[in-house]
Amino acid sequence: MRLIVLLLALMPLAALADTRQIVDTQILPGVTQLAERAETLHKTARQNCTPSMPLKDAYSTAFDAWVTISHLRFGPTETDDRAFALAFWPDSRGATPKALSKLISQSDPIAQTAQGYRDVSIAARGFYALEFLLYDPAFTDAGKPEYRCQLIQTMTADIALTTRAIAQDWHGSYATKLIDPSADGPYRTDQEVTQELFKALSTGLQFTSETRLGRPLGTFDKPRPLRAEARRSDRSLRHVELSLSALQSLALALASDAPELQGTLDQRFTKALEVAGRIQDPSFAGVADPASRLRVEALQSAVEAIRLTVGLDLASHLGVSAGFNALDGD
Template sequence: MNSVSKSLWPLLLGISLLFTTFGLLKAAPSAQQWQSLNHSLVEEHILPRYRMLQNSSARLAASTQALCLQPELRQLEQVQSDFHQTMDAWQAVQHIQFGPIETLMRNFSMQFWPDRKNLIGKQLSQLLQAQDPHTLSVGYLYKASIGVKGLPALERLLFSGTLADVENNSYRCQLSQTIAAYIAENSLATLTEWSDDYSHSIARAGSNESDYESHQEAAVDMMKSLVEPIEAIRDQKILRPLNDGGQVRPRRTESWRSQRSLRNIQLNIASLKDLYSGTTNSLDSLLREQGRAPQADNISILFNSIEAQLTTVQAPLVDRLSQAETVKQLLQISNALQQLDRELSTEMITLDIQLGFNSRDGD
């Protein structure tokens, strides 16, 4: 080896090591890493949330039935409280838009929103006017429009009337009872199918026992559940009521009748944060294993910042949206969500996750 070669050898070795290290940092996660992540997300994030939804909706169905048997103010307040608990549970799992929740369009049956053409109002009015006893069965709701059988329809019945409406209109109360029973039945079916079959399909990805060809393919649905809702929250729950700088539209906010629009967003962000970093094997830890610690830190900082900003917004939004300070705060949160969306989307590329078509486009 001549002197020139000897002098270049340390440099060439350094370059070689640099590229080797860079390649290791950029390598896609292994099948085992994806399998571990999927297992944690199913067992620690998804299933507990569906159990909460099933439990809370069962209580709502029972208290609504009790209200119709004994229409008292105390019982109406209990039903409204149980509604809030059920909506809390739904908002905490609303981002999971794959698997059994898609069966029979359960996701839209649970919550048809945004309702741009007031489909719920029109169809509920028709039912209340006709008062057909044949419509007071869960079986009927399976065939009925999505506008009259979910949480938004129940919200109208429970929060737009008075105790006198319950006392004097047995059909209205019985319809509420039927819708609550339908929600509980669908919640139980979704949990059962996740527990019995779908979780097994994810665990056995790549085998003949699964619909997924690989653990990475199963992880795509998980990652879509993290990334796609951020845009939906920003566009539908924040910017749409702000009306693009025009006159604000408070009644475009989600769940405005029960005055929980802001709470919904807070629950959504908390759930996405948990999906990102709250499980034993998480996306946050996976990014760090792949040499992306600074990027993981940035994402965590954004989640924490958005949560902190949301605590400064005063509720209910349906009343506060007309105030300039509230609009300013929501626009700042919107910008932070956009940045979070960009950060997460970039990391999907580094992990070789192809999100593909956004299932929420066109909503």
């Protein structure tokens, strides 16, 4: 009897994330890659600002790097609204094209410097705004060519500055705050760090399921293909795949000391990525067509299956599932 009590006392209440491994192999390489690719994007735009291949390639590569870390919505990405300055989406009221049209029609001199550009509407900044200038026919010819060129160069400079600030903060001190929580830091205990990482995973999955897939799907009677993310550059499906791959790495790391659970999670992610791989509709334009809609719905179901395992089994493994109200958010 005494032995059992002793054993129970020695058992940890819940597993903790291997934070150092997640920081060293996922977060730091991710933010570094984003800053480097954003710098390349800016250099490319300075050399040739026409919306043609070299610039579009650099844009695509840098955008990939953002999507890969876009679930890490805490700390450095939230300072000064940096994540929103890179990614103003979903844009339910069309604020981005409105803000860009206004700048272009007035040839607003605020676009002369990246520093000044920080004061424009946040909807006119970042990858999603830049997509209009590179891919949307309503913008690729709008206003004066010199102004468009300046706008593209300034927007890429702004993206480069923002991503550099994120990377610097992570490398500078935030990584340490996550690895070594302390009473006066943003995280007081390892359990709070685990909770933050779990939240990044679960809200990342929610965003991919409900927003990246749910917004274009709409309802069967009212599909919304024009709401697909980055549809102008045919990146909608790609973002789902990139985010799932990144979230898979995070989920597997969070379950690293529970091989069976890790196996289940791996299976579910692999399944979802397979379902995604069978879709030949990069911008989800086909959500209004019953047959191709079905494939996008199947992908959403596969992501929901991951969410279920994460919300129940991984949450209980990490001891973050206690709150019926705590997790509700209302």
